[in-house]
Amino acid sequence: MTTHFVSQEPFDPHSVEKLTPEQERLYLSSQWRLMWLKLKRHRLAVGSSIVLVVIYLFAFFCEFLSPYNLHTRNTDFIYAPPQRVHLFHDGGFIGPFVYGHTYRLNMENLKREYSPDRSDIQKIRFFCRGDAYDFWGLVETDVHLFCPAANGHLFLLGTDRLGRDMYSRILHGAKISLTIGLVGIVLSFILGIVIGGIAGYYGGFVDNAIQRLIEILRSFPELPLWMALSATLPVTWSPILVFFGITLILALLDWTGLARAVRSKLLSLREEDYCTAAQLMGAKPGRIIGRHLLPGFMSHLIASASLSIPGMILGETALSFLGLGLRSPITSWGVLLNEAQNINVVALYPWLMLPVVPVIVVILAFNFLGDGLRDAADPYK
Amino acid sequence: MAVYLLKRLLFMVPTLFVISVLVFVIIQLPPGDYLETYIAELESQGESVDPDRIEFLRAEYGLDKPMYEQYFVWASGMLVGDYGYSFEYGLPVNEVIGDRLFLTVIISVVTILFTWAIAFPIGIYSATHQYSWGDYGLSFVGFIGLATPNFLLALIMLYLANVYFGTSIGGLMDPEYIDQPWSVDKLLSVLEHLWIPVVVIGTSGTAGMIRRLRANLLDELQKQYVVTARAKGMEEKKLVRKYPLRMAMNFFIADIGSLLPSVISGAEITAIVLSLPTTGPMMLNALQSQDMYLAGSFLMFLALLTVVGVMVSDLLLALLDPRIRLQGGAAK
Numbered sequence: 001m002t003t004h005f006v007s008q009e010p011f012d013p014h015s016v017e018k019l020t021p022e023q024e025r026l027y028l029s030s031q032w033r034l035m036w037l038k039l040k041r042h043r044l045a046v047g048s049s050i051v052l053v054v055i056y057l058f059a060f061f062c063e064f065l066s067p068y069n070l071h072t073r074n075t076d077f078i079y080a081p082p083q084r085v086h087l088f089h090d091g092g093f094i095g096p097f098v099y100g101h102t103y104r105l106n107m108e109n110l111k112r113e114y115s116p117d118r119s120d121i122q123k124i125r126f127f128c129r130g131d132a133y134d135f136w137g138l139v140e141t142d143v144h145l146f147c148p149a150a151n152g153h154l155f156l157l158g159t160d161r162l163g164r165d166m167y168s169r170i171l172h173g174a175k176i177s178l179t180i181g182l183v184g185i186v187l188s189f190i191l192g193i194v195i196g197g198i199a200g201y202y203g204g205f206v207d208n209a210i211q212r213l214i215e216i217l218r219s220f221p222e223l224p225l226w227m228a229l230s231a232t233l234p235v236t237w238s239p240i241l242v243f244f245g246i247t248l249i250l251a252l253l254d255w256t257g258l259a260r261a262v263r264s265k266l267l268s269l270r271e272e273d274y275c276t277a278a279q280l281m282g283a284k285p286g287r288i289i290g291r292h293l294l295p296g297f298m299s300h301l302i303a304s305a306s307l308s309i310p311g312m313i314l315g316e317t318a319l320s321f322l323g324l325g326l327r328s329p330i331t332s333w334g335v336l337l338n339e340a341q342n343i344n345v346v347a348l349y350p351w352l353m354l355p356v357v358p359v360i361v362v363i364l365a366f367n368f369l370g371d372g373l374r375d376a377a378d379p380y381k
Numbered sequence: 382m383a384v385y386l387l388k389r390l391l392f393m394v395p396t397l398f399v400i401s402v403l404v405f406v407i408i409q410l411p412p413g414d415y416l417e418t419y420i421a422e423l424e425s426q427g428e429s430v431d432p433d434r435i436e437f438l439r440a441e442y443g444l445d446k447p448m449y450e451q452y453f454v455w456a457s458g459m460l461v462g463d464y465g466y467s468f469e470y471g472l473p474v475n476e477v478i479g480d481r482l483f484l485t486v487i488i489s490v491v492t493i494l495f496t497w498a499i500a501f502p503i504g505i506y507s508a509t510h511q512y513s514w515g516d517y518g519l520s521f522v523g524f525i526g527l528a529t530p531n532f533l534l535a536l537i538m539l540y541l542a543n544v545y546f547g548t549s550i551g552g553l554m555d556p557e558y559i560d561q562p563w564s565v566d567k568l569l570s571v572l573e574h575l576w577i578p579v580v581v582i583g584t585s586g587t588a589g590m591i592r593r594l595r596a597n598l599l600d601e602l603q604k605q606y607v608v609t610a611r612a613k614g615m616e617e618k619k620l621v622r623k624y625p626l627r628m629a630m631n632f633f634i635a636d637i638g639s640l641l642p643s644v645i646s647g648a649e650i651t652a653i654v655l656s657l658p659t660t661g662p663m664m665l666n667a668l669q670s671q672d673m674y675l676a677g678s679f680l681m682f683l684a685l686l687t688v689v690g691v692m693v694s695d696l697l698l699a700l701l702d703p704r705i706r707l708q709g710g711a712a713k
Binding site for chain 2: 219
């Protein structure tokens with residue numbers, strides 16, 4: 001008979017693999033923290049989120065950062081081209097300044113011609129008083145980060161057909177264009193979670209009905225339906241109502257994808273033991289869904305929701321461009337681009353197309369951020 | 382298979398019914414009707430409006446009847462191929478659309494072929510050369526294509542084509558060929574104009590397709606059968622073409638469903654900017670002037686095509702991919 005060696009030491013289950021404190025922290029960290037750690041390594045996503053934060057800050061402080069107000073007209077400078085900012089004049093340092101425009105109407109083709117007047121040096125002022133504005137309804141002030149020289153003018157990105165400064169208008173437009181995507185996504189998020197939650201949790205007839213509804217909504221091509229719905233917004237509505245109408249339309253057609261994701265997740269999760277336990281303890285469906293089931297895949301939902309923000313921004317731009325979306329005086333990038341509809345613009349006033357640059361940047365940034373979030377939220381990657 | 386097909390077809394009936402109700406509600410939603418728009422337009426031109434004539438028109442088009450009756454007339458007419466009457470053009474909807482449909486289909490088909498021709502090689506290259514400079518560059522170009530609003534691209538291309546090739550602005554042919562019978566010159570003129578919409582509409586579709594093909598192919602390339610085939614010494618090109626590419630094609634077949642309606646709707650925004658004689662601008666116009674039967678027929682037609690398209694792609698998937706089973710649950 002052979003004898004076995006039996007250690008008398010108390011058994012330590014971690015004896016095989018000792019965890020360093022670092023590993024331990026990683027293993028015990030919450031889902032959100034894991035997601036954050038993964039996201040941090042996705043350089044493109046981090047860069048994009050920085051870009052987005054900066055752009056949103058610009059939109060938030062747009063009145064302060066722009067030299068003119070949204071509707072300030074400079075009737076002497078209609079379709080003025082962008083001015084270049086110079087630092088030196090004839091070899092001497094002056095500081096940031098622009099040359100004043102001299103205006104001449106070319107009588108042959110009736111084209112407005114502007115040329116920089118090198119004798120007219122207009123120094124840009126900083127932290128100066130200009131157009132009065134109401135900062136978010138809180139403070140009334142007229143301080144701007146920079147303004148044109150006294151009695152001068154400053155059009156960094158040119159002016160439009162009413163002599164309004166494009167740079168200021170693009171900044172003001174950002175406010176609307178950037179919020180419409182966020183408001184829309186919040187609405188569609190709520191719709192998707194509630195409707196998808198109901199479908200997934202109850203199953204059976206309710207699920208079937210909702211599934212069919214989603215299928216029907218999806219069987220319309222997106223743009224024609226957008227167009228049809230926004231054509232139904234009465235012309236008599238105030239611009240603010242139209243804004244909400246458009247957001248609602250964008251959201252109403254967007255929630256289906258999220259609802260499907262919520263439903264399929266809930267269908268499997270509601271069979272879990274912890275869900276049964278909650279039911280036995282008398283929790284109501286709303287609480288079970290909201291408190292126990294949703295947090296399990298919230299990160300995934302947010303990631304996929306962020307990917308549909310660019311679609312909404314593009315949608316608003318397209319609708320406004322067609323004249324079906326927002327209308328002046330509400331100004332979004334789409335409304336600005338509406339003025340660039342004409343081929344003449346491309347040929348004569350190409351700076352009117354500049355609002356497309358922030359559109360592209362924002363959409364790319366949201367796409368990259370969404371990609372990064374999705375990868376980070378995926379536990380199998 | 383036959384049972385499945387029958388089931389799907391039967392199921393289309395209630396779906397289409399609900400869709401038709403929805404469409405009718407949408408086209409009825411704007412306050413007022415076409416006649417009111419018409420009156421306002423006449424009055425703005427300083428012309429007097431004869432109330433008797435308006436009443437006559439209203440009765441003629443059934444606009445005085447209650448909603449459900451109007452719906453019934455419209456829906457039952459559609460069943461026998463009568464899509465109603467376009468107020469604006471003063472013609473039956475069939476005739477109004479018929480003309481434009483031909484050109485729309487030409488543009489769309491060429492665009493789809495263009496998209497495939499570009500997207501496939503690039504998608505395959507990107508997937509097989511993942512994380513190479515070529516992959517990064519092409520992905521970046523694709524992203525830009527996705528993010529640039531189509532209408533702007535259309536404007537710029539239009540301008541460039543005019544400056545460098547002297548192509549006339551807008552439309553699908555030089556002005557002198559409009560309403561002329563088809564001839565070689567007219568065809569050449571159409572070809573000269575065709576490439577702009579094709580490239581503009583194509584770019585956004587191409588970018589999306591490249592990304593999806595790349596993602597699908599990448600998933601397949603990591604699978605074990607690929608490793609096995611490679612270990613056995615299969616030539617790389619043949620290897621990709623023979624197995625993973627075929628598997629990655631599933632998404633492509635699933636896409637056919639959404640392709641069908643887009644052939645008809647013909648990229649509305651681009652068409653409007655380029656003033657193409659296709660169905661897109663017409664639909665926008667109909668929606669704005671409340672030419673309700675024309676707009677309604679468009680929406681209905683598009684929805685029908687989507688429903689049919691989805692069914693076709695489901696059937697194709699089932700035919701081509703033995704892993705997909707028609708009876709749910711049997712595969713467990």
